[in-house]
Amino acid sequence: MRPPILSVENLSVHFRVDISDRLFRHDYRTVRAVDRVGFELTAGETLGIVGESGCGKSTLARAILGLVKPTSGRVCWLGENLSVMDEAQLRDKRRQLQMIFQDPFGSLDPRMTVGQIVGEPLKNFYPSMSRIQVSERVSGMLKMVGLSPELINRYPHEFSGGQAQRIGIARALVINPRLVVCDEPVSALDVSVQAQIINLLKDLQKKLQLSLIFIAHDLSVVRHVSDRVLVMYLGRIMEIAERERIYATPAHPYTRALIDSVPIPDPETERRRTRRSLGGEPPSPTSPPSGCVFRTRCPFAIERCAQVEPPLEELADGNRVACIRHAEIASLIAESGSGQ
Amino acid sequence: MALLEVRDLTVSFNTPDGVVHAVNGLNFDLEPGQTLGIVGESGSGKTQTALAMMGLLAENGRASGSVKFRGQQLLGMSRAELTRVRGSKISMIFQDPVSSLNPYLSIGEQLTEVLTHHRDLKRREARARATEMLNLVGISDASQRMRQFPHQLSGGMCQRVMIAMGLLCQPDLLIADEPTTALDVTVQSQINLLMRELSEQSSTAILLITHDLGVVAGLCDRVLVMYAGETMELSPASALFASPRHPYTRGLLRSVPRLDRDKSGILRAIPGNPPDLVNLPQGCPFRDRCEFAFNACSEHPELVETVTGRFKRCHLDALPDEETST
Numbered sequence: 001m002r003p004p005i006l007s008v009e010n011l012s013v014h015f016r017v018d019i020s021d022r023l024f025r026h027d028y029r030t031v032r033a034v035d036r037v038g039f040e041l042t043a044g045e046t047l048g049i050v051g052e053s054g055c056g057k058s059t060l061a062r063a064i065l066g067l068v069k070p071t072s073g074r075v076c077w078l079g080e081n082l083s084v085m086d087e088a089q090l091r092d093k094r095r096q097l098q099m100i101f102q103d104p105f106g107s108l109d110p111r112m113t114v115g116q117i118v119g120e121p122l123k124n125f126y127p128s129m130s131r132i133q134v135s136e137r138v139s140g141m142l143k144m145v146g147l148s149p150e151l152i153n154r155y156p157h158e159f160s161g162g163q164a165q166r167i168g169i170a171r172a173l174v175i176n177p178r179l180v181v182c183d184e185p186v187s188a189l190d191v192s193v194q195a196q197i198i199n200l201l202k203d204l205q206k207k208l209q210l211s212l213i214f215i216a217h218d219l220s221v222v223r224h225v226s227d228r229v230l231v232m233y234l235g236r237i238m239e240i241a242e243r244e245r246i247y248a249t250p251a252h253p254y255t256r257a258l259i260d261s262v263p264i265p266d267p268e269t270e271r272r273r274t275r276r277s278l279g280g281e282p283p284s285p286t287s288p289p290s291g292c293v294f295r296t297r298c299p300f301a302i303e304r305c306a307q308v309e310p311p312l313e314e315l316a317d318g319n320r321v322a323c324i325r326h327a328e329i330a331s332l333i334a335e336s337g338s339g340q
Numbered sequence: 341m342a343l344l345e346v347r348d349l350t351v352s353f354n355t356p357d358g359v360v361h362a363v364n365g366l367n368f369d370l371e372p373g374q375t376l377g378i379v380g381e382s383g384s385g386k387t388q389t390a391l392a393m394m395g396l397l398a399e400n401g402r403a404s405g406s407v408k409f410r411g412q413q414l415l416g417m418s419r420a421e422l423t424r425v426r427g428s429k430i431s432m433i434f435q436d437p438v439s440s441l442n443p444y445l446s447i448g449e450q451l452t453e454v455l456t457h458h459r460d461l462k463r464r465e466a467r468a469r470a471t472e473m474l475n476l477v478g479i480s481d482a483s484q485r486m487r488q489f490p491h492q493l494s495g496g497m498c499q500r501v502m503i504a505m506g507l508l509c510q511p512d513l514l515i516a517d518e519p520t521t522a523l524d525v526t527v528q529s530q531i532n533l534l535m536r537e538l539s540e541q542s543s544t545a546i547l548l549i550t551h552d553l554g555v556v557a558g559l560c561d562r563v564l565v566m567y568a569g570e571t572m573e574l575s576p577a578s579a580l581f582a583s584p585r586h587p588y589t590r591g592l593l594r595s596v597p598r599l600d601r602d603k604s605g606i607l608r609a610i611p612g613n614p615p616d617l618v619n620l621p622q623g624c625p626f627r628d629r630c631e632f633a634f635n636a637c638s639e640h641p642e643l644v645e646t647v648t649g650r651f652k653r654c655h656l657d658a659l660p661d662e663e664t665s666t
Contacts (some may be wrong), residue, residue, distance in 0.1 A: 053524055064461075081417055190551065191592060191596055198609075199605055199606050213633070218525075218597075220597040220598055223599065257526055261526045263552065263558055264554055264598060267581050268578065269600060270554070270557040281496050281527055282524075
């Protein structure tokens with residue numbers, strides 16, 4: 001296996017939140033938004049990160065790029081520890097690490113033209129580049145993301161959501177980064193346009209040999225783009241596995257529940273399906289359950305789950321899962337014969 | 341007689357950029373107890389259809405045509421008359437449950453208000469009914485929840501409260517506008533299951549507005565596919581998903597990544613973007629994005645019934661077979 005370009009080691013990001021609920025009673029609690037998360041990413045690989053809102057996936061993305069300081073643990077980029085770098089050093093690293101955001105309009109300055117938006121990273125990182133070089137590079141980039149270079153003098157409001165997201169992608173890629181973190185890049189888009197953007201990202205990744213971290217709540221989208229998938233719940237990794245394996249035979253009960261919850265656009269399948277719908281909702285991150293954080297919603301939880309915190313255990317196939325009963329559950333499910 | 345009869349419904353908005361044609365001559369019926377899904381992308385006019393029916397259009401909006409509910413014309417109804425129908429015979433739930441509830445009032449007050457206003461119940465009776473309804477929509481500790489305020493409840497919980505509120509007066513029609521879009525997948529599947537159970541057990545008809553074809557598949561008897569304010573296809577759900585007749589419907593179905601299919605290759609996206617609603621193109625609104633567009637498409641196609649119950653707005657006699665099955 002190739003050496004990783006990015007390794008996240010035991011990373012935690014904690015926030016102190018005010019939970020004072022009366023006028024004179026002040027109280028704080030710690031939210032473990034990301035709790036001891038570790039994984040590696042190799043060059044050209046796409047890692048999908050899924051989980052429900054509040055599971056810490058966006059905080060993890062921000063911590064990887066150094067946009068929030070980790071409480072403990074580290075993020076290593078090509079062997080260098082980003083977590084101890086100051087702003088100036090981080091800025092230099094961001095030439096290789098870029099981000100694409102969820103809201104295509106919110107992340108574009110409405111007073112800048114497309115040319116200025118896409119050209120800005122070049123000006124920042126390559127101040128010696130001539131204006132002609134910049135505009136050539138910008139035009140080339142626009143073409144690459146499927147926009148006509150003639151649009152260079154237009155403003156963001158003149159574009160549709162899908163086109164605006166293409167501009168955001170062009171801006172991220174114009175300085176040839178090696179890793180792009182995409183935080184819900186298609187969830188604000190309509191299905192027909194969403195498919196265009198997914199195809200574009202996959203295509204560009206192949207062409208430019210990019211590594212991608214693709215964060216989404218939509219499991220079917222993640223399956224389409226990822227080589228490996230990481231499932232988070234309340235700040236922790238529940239499971240991290242190869243794409244085919246995780247969708248065919250999810251090892252963690254939470255992964256299974258997530259997959260079972262996705263509606264399928266086919267009335268026959270959809271109505272026949274006896275859905276093991278999860279009860280309840282994720283508990284508050286300010287007071288996570290003891291032991292396994294998922295146990296309060298887990299259909300397989302036993303007493304021991306409340307007592308021991310499940311380690312992220314490496315399985316025979318190299319995938320990892322944090323569940324003390326995963327082997328038992330696998331055989332239970334194999335017996336009942338419902339392998340969906 | 342149909343419960344709801346929509347004829348030639350047209351909604352437009354006066355804006356500084358010109359007149360936005362949001363809904364352009366929509367026709368459909370809804371029978372008692374049935375579930376109709378309106379599917380479309382943003383800007384297709386699905387939400388404005390519902391708002392127009394309920395008399396909730398923005399100030400610059402104008403609706404014309406006819407919307408008959410049990411034979412009674414809803415368009416142009418006075419505010420007082422509308423208030424009697426809304427919340428009592430027709431109720432609506434919205435996409436964002438948290439902002440649809442009043443933050444200053446407890447859940448209990450908001451629920452009992454519906455009954456004291458529309459059904460002249462005494463507060464005690466109303467509270468009992470409301471608590472019962474909260475239990476029915478799967479809220480535990482209902483009597484305790486009645487005392488809580490919206491900010492103390494999660495999004496999924498708020499949507500359950502909204503559904504309970506919508507069903508309190510046992511309306512004939514429930515309009516649900518993207519009821520699960522703002523919720524997490526696991527909670528979404530709970531709410532979908534709840535909606536399905538309610539539609540099977542009660543005689544309330546449901547008009548479900550959504551962009552999610554998966555949600556429609558699980559819940560709806562019939563599906564209306566909207567594009568640029570018009571019906572592209574209207575069909576029983578099972579037939580629509582099995583063999584879509586309109587190129588746009590098929591395009592939509594193909595562009596959704598699916599967990600139940602083994603492929604993970606290139607998705608078949610629909611090229612281009614939806615048309616500008618200020619300057620609608622002549623002819624078929626989908627023609628610029630349609631792979632089968634031909635000369636006739638510059639004429640506006642009529643909505644025609646191809647088989648009993650199946651309508652499409654397309655000049656093609658039949659949709660060419662898929663070259664390779666996905």
